[in-house]
Amino acid sequence: MARYRVTIDKDACDGIFACMMRDDRIAESDDMLATYDAGEVSEDESVVVAEFDDDRIDDAKQAAAACPPNAITVEEL
Numbered sequence: 325m326a327r328y329r330v331t332i333d334k335d336a337c338d339g340i341f342a343c344m345m346r347d348d349r350i351a352e353s354d355d356m357l358a359t360y361d362a363g364e365v366s367e368d369e370s371v372v373v374a375e376f377d378d379d380r381i382d383d384a385k386q387a388a389a390a391c392p393p394n395a396i397t398v399e400e401l
Protein backbone atom coordinates (compact mmCIF):
# COMPACT_ATOMS: atom_id res chain seq x y z
CA MET A 325 0.00 0.00 0.00
CA ALA A 326 1.16 3.51 -0.74
CA ARG A 327 -0.36 6.93 -0.56
CA TYR A 328 0.43 8.92 -3.69
CA ARG A 329 -0.68 11.82 -5.83
CA VAL A 330 -0.97 11.79 -9.61
CA THR A 331 -1.03 15.11 -11.46
CA ILE A 332 -1.98 15.46 -15.12
CA ASP A 333 -0.90 18.68 -16.83
CA LYS A 334 -3.85 19.43 -19.11
CA ASP A 335 -1.85 22.00 -21.09
CA ALA A 336 0.64 19.26 -22.04
CA CYS A 337 -1.91 16.46 -22.57
CA ASP A 338 -2.49 15.54 -26.23
CA GLY A 339 -5.53 13.31 -25.73
CA ILE A 340 -4.06 10.29 -27.54
CA PHE A 341 -4.33 8.05 -24.42
CA ALA A 342 -1.19 5.92 -24.37
CA CYS A 343 -1.61 6.29 -20.60
CA MET A 344 -4.96 4.50 -20.47
CA MET A 345 -3.37 1.20 -21.58
CA ARG A 346 -1.16 1.27 -18.46
CA ASP A 347 -3.64 2.58 -15.90
CA ASP A 348 -7.29 1.73 -16.54
CA ARG A 349 -8.42 4.27 -13.94
CA ILE A 350 -7.62 7.00 -16.45
CA ALA A 351 -10.65 8.17 -18.39
CA GLU A 352 -11.48 10.65 -21.11
CA SER A 353 -12.86 13.91 -19.75
CA ASP A 354 -15.54 16.10 -21.34
CA ASP A 355 -12.76 18.19 -22.89
CA MET A 356 -11.29 14.99 -24.47
CA LEU A 357 -8.18 15.01 -22.27
CA ALA A 358 -7.04 12.55 -19.61
CA THR A 359 -8.61 12.51 -16.17
CA TYR A 360 -9.03 9.95 -13.40
CA ASP A 361 -12.38 8.35 -12.57
CA ALA A 362 -11.02 6.85 -9.34
CA GLY A 363 -9.39 8.19 -6.21
CA GLU A 364 -9.89 11.62 -4.69
CA VAL A 365 -9.97 13.81 -7.77
CA SER A 366 -9.81 17.59 -8.01
CA GLU A 367 -9.53 19.46 -11.27
CA ASP A 368 -9.32 22.95 -12.68
CA GLU A 369 -8.69 24.24 -16.20
CA SER A 370 -4.97 23.38 -16.12
CA VAL A 371 -4.48 20.28 -13.94
CA VAL A 372 -6.13 17.09 -12.73
CA VAL A 373 -4.97 15.93 -9.30
CA ALA A 374 -5.90 12.45 -8.05
CA GLU A 375 -4.83 10.99 -4.70
CA PHE A 376 -4.82 7.29 -3.91
CA ASP A 377 -4.07 4.99 -1.00
CA ASP A 378 -3.71 1.57 -2.59
CA ASP A 379 -1.27 -0.89 -4.19
CA ARG A 380 -1.45 0.48 -7.73
CA ILE A 381 1.27 3.12 -7.74
CA ASP A 382 3.19 1.08 -10.33
CA ASP A 383 0.24 1.41 -12.74
CA ALA A 384 0.34 5.18 -12.31
CA LYS A 385 4.11 5.23 -12.80
CA GLN A 386 3.81 3.14 -15.97
CA ALA A 387 1.17 5.54 -17.30
CA ALA A 388 3.53 8.43 -16.58
CA ALA A 389 6.40 6.65 -18.34
CA ALA A 390 4.21 5.97 -21.38
CA CYS A 391 3.02 9.56 -21.74
CA PRO A 392 4.90 11.12 -24.72
CA PRO A 393 4.74 14.77 -23.51
CA ASN A 394 5.42 13.81 -19.85
CA ALA A 395 2.09 15.24 -18.77
CA ILE A 396 1.74 12.83 -15.81
CA THR A 397 3.61 13.22 -12.52
CA VAL A 398 3.47 10.67 -9.68
CA GLU A 399 4.64 11.54 -6.17
CA GLU A 400 4.51 9.46 -3.01
CA LEU A 401 2.92 11.22 -0.03
Ligand code: SF4
Pocket residue numbers: 332336337338339340341342343344357358390391392393394395396
Ligand atom coordinates in the same frame (compact mmCIF):
# COMPACT_ATOMS: atom_id res chain seq x y z
S1 SF4 B 1 -0.59 9.73 -22.58
FE1 SF4 B 1 -0.23 11.71 -21.60
S2 SF4 B 1 -0.65 13.19 -23.18
FE2 SF4 B 1 -1.58 11.28 -23.83
S3 SF4 B 1 -3.70 11.33 -23.07
FE3 SF4 B 1 -2.46 10.33 -21.51
S4 SF4 B 1 -1.88 12.00 -20.12
FE4 SF4 B 1 -2.55 12.94 -22.02
